[in-house]
Amino acid sequence: MTLSRWSDDTENSMESIISNMLNYSNWHVPIKDPLTDEDLQFRITKSFPNDKTTELNGTEIKYNVINYDYEKVRNGEENNEMRSIRLYPTSGYLVVYSDTINTQYITNRSNSDPTKTILRKVNNYTGQLEIKSNPYQISEDLFTWMISKVLNNTEESIDETSLLSIKKIIGFKGSSDDKLAEVIGSGNRIMNSLSTLAFLFDNEEVTYVKPVIEYNGHTVELFLNLSGSIDINLENYIGNFFMDPPDEMKAKLALMISLETIPKIISNYGNDLTSRTWSVEKKIEFIKSIGEEIQTKVNEKVRGLEDTEI
Structure with a gap:
């Protein structure tokens, strides 16, 4: 599984971040299928009802896994009658974790701008510098x-x-x-x-x-x-x-x-x-x-x- 690290710089707690993700029905504006006018799928769930903990580097880390799944319209195929070509799914997961001070993410996608876009989307972030890449220093x-x-x-x-x-x-x-x-x-x-x-x-x-x-x-x-x-x-x-x-x-x-x-x-x-x-x-x-x-x-x-x- 490909992994990349990201930091949440909003100063929001892990609990409020996850709560905001799961309450997406309050902020998500559905995208319409251009051919059928149906709402495209958008879903966010968490793996564990209660956050779990583990000890790393002598520090207790609280974590949960957030799963997302949503559809997008493929550019240039808006009028294609085949749904599988007209639309394409995006899915994955985030390990959201915190040491009670900072909240960060590990996601099953590479360290790239598209990954940052996904993180902003599932958080409903619209400002600047809310999500920051935290890459491994590999040479x-x-x-x-x-x-x-x-x-x-x-x-x-x-x-x-x-x-x-x-x-x-x-x-x-x-x-x-x-x-x-x-x-x-x-x-x-x-x-x-x-x-x-x-x-x-x-x-x-x-x-x-x-x-x-x-x-x-x-x-x-x-x-x-x-x-x-x-x-x-x-x-x-x-x-x-x-x-x-x-x-x-x-x-x-x-x-x-x-x-x-x-x-x-x-x-x-x-x-x-x-x-x-x-x-x-x-x-x-x-x-x-x-x-x-x-x-x-x-x-x-x-x-x-x-x-x-x-």
């Missing part, structure tokens, strides 16, 4: 740092609490298609080096990487996107939330990844930059070591062939 250098951690720190935690580790990188998106470039901290070292080299060669065009992380008993496959959005592969998730009802599982997982796991990864990357454990010089050393290892293996293979009698 290409972070990707390379993560790969270096996997390749050089087998089975080691990257977090001081020993709860977080990057187990492997299972692919990335380069200049065109997804690339398979598995990098793990064990196994065939030369294959890891070749996969890393494949990533480094295409680094200027990389838009996301796919790490598998372990955090506090959870194993999660992620997509980290340079746009500031993330994606969680729910099908491959293993952990304590697995037996929860679907909406509760995806909400708790989204909150844990968004508020604890990714911030910890980014924080540890920042710490390594500050301590110079990771720098341009260290990056150069890392890339050179990959090249040298591959060159050594090439030379060994060539010598072996030269000594072979045909």
